[in-house]
Amino acid sequence: MKFRALSLRALLIASTAILSPAFTFAQTDNGTDNTSEATTPEATDSQDLQLNEVVVLGRYIPEVLRSTSEVAAFLAPEDLARQGDSDAAAALARVTGINIAEGRFVYVRGLGERYSAARLNGSPLPSPEPLQRVVPLDLFPTNILENVLVQKTYSVEYPGEFGGGIVDLRTRNIPQESFLELSISGSYNTETTGKDGITYYGSDGDAFGFDDGTRKIPGAIRQAMSTGLRIQPVNFTDAEIQAMGQSFVNAPxxxxxxxxxxxxxxxxxxxxxxxxxxxxxxxxxxxxxxxxxxxxxxxxxxxxxxxxxxxxxxxxxxxxxxxxxxxxxxxxxxxxxxxxxxxxxxxxxxxxxxxxxxxxxxxxxxxxxxxxxxxxxxxxxxxxxxxxxxxxxxxxxxxxxxxxxxxxxxxxxxxxxxxxxxxxxxxxxxxxxxxxxxxxxxxxxxxxxxxxxxxxxxxxxxxxxxxxxxxxxxxxxxxxxxxxxxxxxxxxxxxDNPPLDFLIQQQRPDFLFANYNINPDVFVLRETxxxxxxxxxxxxxxxxxxxxxxxxxxxxxxxxxxxxxxxxxxxxxxxxxxxxxxAAPAAPPELSNQYFLxxxxxxxxxxxxxxxxxxxxxxxxxxxxxxxxxxxxxxxxxxxxxxxxxxxxxxxxxxxxxxxxxxxxxxxxxxxxxxxxxxxxxxxxxxxxxxxxxxxxxxxxxxxxxxxxxxxxxxxxxxxxxxxxxxxxxxxxxxxxxxxxxxxxxxxxxxxxxxxxxxxxxxxxxxxxxxxxxxxxxxxxxxxxxxxxxxxxxxxxxxxxxxxxxxxxxxxxxxxxxxxxxxxxxxxxxxxxxxxxxxxxxxxxxxxxxxxxxxxxxxxxxxxxxxxxxxxxxxxxxxxxxxxxx
Structure with a gap:
């Protein structure tokens, strides 16, 4: 919809024209020749504007949410900057009727994350979470976002899968002028930073979030999986199973x-x-x-x-x-x-x-x-x-x-x-x-x-x-x-041959599953x-x-x-x-439906x-x-x-x-x-x-x-x-x-x-x-x-x-x-x-x-x-x- 942003002066003039018709008529009688102007298209448009300006007094203040017919909330760039939140989930926790579960999922008006949908620039998003189809919003840092729209009432241009709301994440726009922003930050948590914790070595690339190959499925296991057979004695020899068991990464x-x-x-x-x-x-x-x-x-x-x-x-x-x-x-x-x-x-x-x-x-x-x-x-x-x-x-x-x-x-x-x-x-x-x-x-x-x-x-x-x-x-x-x-x-x-020696039971885990314990007399590998x-x-x-x-x-x-x-x-x-x-069990019946919404x-x-x-x-x-x-x-x-x-x-x-x-x-x-x-x-x-x-x-x-x-x-x-x-x-x-x-x-x-x-x-x-x-x-x-x-x-x-x-x-x-x-x-x-x-x-x-x-x-x-x-x-x-x- 389009809305005319009328100036306050225009609105006051239009209101005065309606409320004081005698004054308007007097202006015509005071020697001003409007006859020729009244017959021109410009004059006709001017008169139409004067008559219609009267009914739009309520539209004077420019406001983004007034231009939509739906109930919605809007996080502008200044809101995202002011709140100082690092991701979209934390930022949305400030919006009316919204709370965040597990620091990741949006609950709108008391409805769980299953009833909310996230879109990126108007397009649907998949989820990397095994338990959810909706994408967790902690994945989206606020530094990539221009604004966020949360629509709480359903409108037909959006998909019918709608319960609590639609969250539309809009990424930063094309700049009007060249710029470069650099930032660095550090934080301290009273329950974590400098306190006792636990960890394990993993791989050399863990600090950068990339495994260096340590966690890759061992080649012997991949080869056995490619046969389509379960890894167990009936399908492989004892020597092959022992080699597979010893191929797993242990101490790291x-x-x-x-x-x-x-x-x-x-x-x-x-x-x-x-x-x-x-x-x-x-x-x-x-x-x-x-x-x-x-x-x-x-x-x-x-x-x-x-x-x-x-x-x-x-x-x-x-x-x-x-x-x-x-x-x-x-x-x-x-x-x-x-x-x-x-x-x-x-x-x-x-x-x-x-x-x-x-x-x-x-x-x-x-x-x-x-x-x-x-x-x-x-x-x-x-x-x-x-x-x-x-x-x-x-x-x-x-x-x-x-x-x-x-x-x-x-x-x-x-x-x-x-x-x-x-x-x-x-x-x-x-x-x-x-x-x-x-x-x-x-x-x-x-x-x-x-x-x-x-x-x-x-x-x-x-x-x-x-x-x-x-x-x-x-x-x-x-x-x-x-x-x-x-x-x-x-x-x-x-x-494979119980009982397990009690001394072995007391071993540290990296010794417990060391190669010398992976043999038919102690531990044997099984696919479960x-x-x-x-x-x-x-x-x-x-x-x-x-x-x-x-x-x-x-x-x-x-x-x-x-x-x-x-x-x-x-x-x-x-x-x-x-x-x-x-054989896999029979697939459950499809959910196939048609809706007029x-x-x-x-x-x-x-x-x-x-x-x-x-x-x-x-x-x-x-x-x-x-x-x-x-x-x-x-x-x-x-x-x-x-x-x-x-x-x-x-x-x-x-x-x-x-x-x-x-x-x-x-x-x-x-x-x-x-x-x-x-x-x-x-x-x-x-x-x-x-x-x-x-x-x-x-x-x-x-x-x-x-x-x-x-x-x-x-x-x-x-x-x-x-x-x-x-x-x-x-x-x-x-x-x-x-x-x-x-x-x-x-x-x-x-x-x-x-x-x-x-x-x-x-x-x-x-x-x-x-x-x-x-x-x-x-x-x-x-x-x-x-x-x-x-x-x-x-x-x-x-x-x-x-x-x-x-x-x-x-x-x-x-x-x-x-x-x-x-x-x-x-x-x-x-x-x-x-x-x-x-x-x-x-x-x-x-x-x-x-x-x-x-x-x-x-x-x-x-x-x-x-x-x-x-x-x-x-x-x-x-x-x-x-x-x-x-």
Whole structure:
């Protein structure tokens, strides 16, 4: 839609002309000859302008969110710079109605990450996470972003998979002039930096986030895998199996060592761009390169609960310590051509995150009725690459936008090594546990490849109804193909001739699995990869969508947008057997559906600089690939085993919104809104205890509703004080609050289709408590920003406070209270100061994160007890950075 930015003087003149017709008539009678002018086209247009200016008084203040018919939030470049957040997930935590789970995933209006979609410059993104199809937003550093749009009401130009919101990340634009920015920063965490931690050697390239070949699958193992045979005596000779076992890397991977002084965190960034005048066209290029190296140590408590005598108790209790080294690389290259009426942009993005983890957990295991210990080392490589072409073409009232994208993510986890021990009263220490069939030690190699090819086009035509009002017709198509391939190979060393010598059980892990112990008399290699398709799957999601929309202000001051989207989608997950002789199970049936999704909004400019928005729409949610795949997966974040459920179905969602808006000035507004959602068959995670195992799986709950209220205010004002310090300062006050409530419904006649029943219906009340809240939904979310900017002193100070009340993370086993998490209050302080040194301008950044020392706590509470599912201190992070621009 187009809006005329009329000056205040023009508006006052137009208002006076209407309110004082006698005065206007007198002007005509006072000898001014308007007869000839009235017959000219110019005069006719002038009269039409005077009549129509009257009805656009409410449009005077220019505001980006007023030009959209939807309820949305917008993070401008100045917001990203002021908040001082390093990645998009942290920045979005400041937005009304949004909280962040696990520091990576966006929860919008109480709906989990499955109900939010992320797009890059309008194109969909794949995910490198085994448990999610949505991309984790901590992958995107703020230094590559120009702005972020969060749309909370559904509109038909976006895909139908919409529940909480759409997050559109927009990368930096082509520069208007040449520049080069350099920055360096370091940080200290009170729980990690300079403190005790654990680590292992790994390889020489670990500090740069690249393995030097140490973790590559040994050649002998690769050759055996290529035969399609399981590595076991029936398929290979004892000598061949012994050689394969001795080919695994030992000491650099197995030996966990103490580190009494974990290093500081550091990052380096360079950003540059330039433009060229080609004569009738402008060519611009921009590039970003960043490197970061961060450390994190957790000293945690982990408990597993059960109901005993009607009371919740912690049956198993552990303490664990883990240290992670996270190395990141970010690269962006963009090029654009501007021909005036035609613009073409080419954007290439590469993001790499590597996590090197050492982990030791020990404590009492109720299922084993003894004290146990588990040592684990892991290496996770996550990569995202995206290349996009976008075009904009303007031909009078016509606009054509098109886009084409190839985005691919990969996750490689070689040498996930786990060794289990039991406590021995003879040695008063932990010794290797040889009992069990392969559960005493394991070496796993897992790989995930997720790719999206997408393309779309939108065409718009604007028809003028007057000089200040118009009607916009738009239509478009979009197609995407998402392909995912995942597999895991697992190996273990077994005792072929028990019992194992007790002296060997006491050996250090690098001696325990040294080559001289890899022989038929001590340890023999066995492949324990899951059978019958339990170790690999291929997944596909093909979506075609087409929409039509009309956005018009037919009645002055009342704007309506009405559209329909047709979407056809087919989703499948196919288990694959990695062993040729072992047939995979039959693939679950495809999820193939067609939807007609309507959406309508009405915006009423009922008073100067005030408007009311109403919206209604239907949208859907689809199960994620990993939720459908019947394979087990160990999640290092939660220390839980996950397994999918192939009997999940789509979720259908009804969305209703209303919001009042009052605009004070550009970027300053007061908004208050209410929202309601009805979800048919929402997907919920449940924790199940089966035999000696506890794992997390998924099912479709019968129904859920969600409703809430949002309030947001932002004001900027000049300093009310005088003096050298306060006189030049401009103050910022920004606050928002969201109240959300939800209920999952499970009545006596409702059924669910859990994995354990192999697709047969079970009473919903066996898994879901009627009236329980949706997972991930916090009842209260609040943000506060207080700060000032002093252009004369070149300084800026901002205090940021974020609060989220407790939320459910998973449904507990039957009879137990749900798993809950309480994010609490997080307070940050960001200070920026500009100064000159030897004629060069610099900016000093000082940041303090989590000033109140809030910890991470996942728990169960109820039935007379309290269980700490996962609890550790996050610590306070202090950082200092220096940047300059040439």
């Amino acid at each position: 991977i197995n030996l966990i060592q103490s580190n009494d002084s974990i290093p500081m965190n550091g990052s380096y960034e360079a950003t540059g761009g330039t433009s060229f005048d080609l004569g009738g066209a402008e060519l611009g290029i921009i590039g970003v390169l960043g490197y970061s190296n961060d450390w994190r140590t957790r000293n945690a408590v982990q408990e597993y609960g059960e109901i005993s005598g009607g009371e919740l108790i912690a049956a198993s209790q552990y303490e664990y310590v883990s240290t992670e080294q996270n190395v990141g690389w970010d690269a962006l290259f963009g090029a654009g051509l501007d021909f005036g009426d035609d613009k073409i942009n080419w954007t290439n993005l590469y993001i790499r995150r590597t996590t090197k983890q050492a982990y030791i957990r020990q404590g009492y295991n109720d299922l084993a009725s003894r004290d146990v210990r588990s040592d684990r080392t892991a290496w996770y490589e996550r990569e995202l690459y995206s290349t996009q072409l976008n075009g904009e073409h303007f031909r009078g009232p016509w606009t054509l936008d098109w886009r084409a994208s190839l985005a691919q993510t990969k996750r490689d986890a070689p040498y996930e090594r786990e060794i289990n021990y039991v406590f021995s009263s003879l040695t008063n220490s932990y010794v290797y546990d040889p009992a069990g069939s392969g559960s005493s030690n394991s070496i796993s190699f897992s790989y995930l490849d997720d790719k999206i090819v997408s393309g779309g086009a939108d065409i718009k035509y604007v028809q003028s109804l007057s000089s200040a009002r118009d009607i916009e017709y738009s239509a478009g198509i979009e197609a995407s193909q998402n392909e995912r391939s995942a597999q895991t190979r697992i190996f273990s060393f077994l005792v 990869t899951g059978a019958a398709g339990a170790a690999a799957y291929d997944a596909n999601l093909d979506v075609f969508g087409a929409y039509a929309k009309v956005d018009a202000e037919i009645i002055p001051l009342v704007r309506t947008a009405i559209g329909f989207r047709f979407e056809d989608a087919t989703q499948s997950v196919t288990p694959i057997s990695l062993i040729a002789a072992e 309507p959406a309508a909004t009405l915006t009423w400019n009922f008073a100067d600089d005030q408007q009311l928005r109403l919206g209604a729409s239907k949208s859907i949610g689809r199960p994620q690939f990993r939720e459908l795949a019947p394979q087990q997966y160990f999640d290092p974040e939660s220390s839980r085993i996950f397994i999918g459920n192939p009997y999940l179905t789509d979720t259908e969602i009804l969305n209703l919104d209303a919001r009042y808006e009052l605009y004070f000035d550009r970027g300053q507004a007061l908004t208050a809104g209410v929202f309601f959602k009805q979800l048919d068959r929402p997907v919920e995670a449940v924790v199940v205890q089966q035999s000696a195992s506890v794992f997390q799986t998924y099912l479709n709950a019968p129904e859920a509703i969600l409703y809430g209220v949002e309030v947001d205010i932002k004001r900027v004002f000049d300093s009310p004080f005088e003096g050298a310090f306060f006189g030049n300062k401009e103050f910022l006050v920004q606050a928002n609050y969201t109240y959300t409530n939800s209920e999952v419904k499970a009545g006596p006649g409702d059924v669910v289709y859990p994995l354990q029943s192999a697709g047969q219906p079970r009473p919903a009340t066996d898994y879901i408590v009627d009236g329980a809240r949706l997972q991930g939904q916090s009842e209260h979310i609040a943000n506060l920003q207080l700060g000032w900017t002093d252009d004369v002193a070149r300084s800026q100070l901002t205090l940021l406070v974020n609060y989220s009340s407790e939320r459910s993370t998973a449904r507990a086993p039957a009879g137990q209270p749900d798993f809950m998490q309480e994010p609490g209050i997080n307070m940050d302080l960001v200070y920026k100061k500009g100064f000159d040194l030897r004629g060069q301008s610099f900016t000093l950044d000082l940041k303090a994160k989590n000033l109140l020392g809030e910890d991470y706590e996942e728990f169960q509470s109820g039935s007379g007890g309290y269980v700490r599912v996962n609890q550790y201190d996050l610590g306070t992070t202090l950082s200092v950075g220096l940047s300059t621009e040439f």
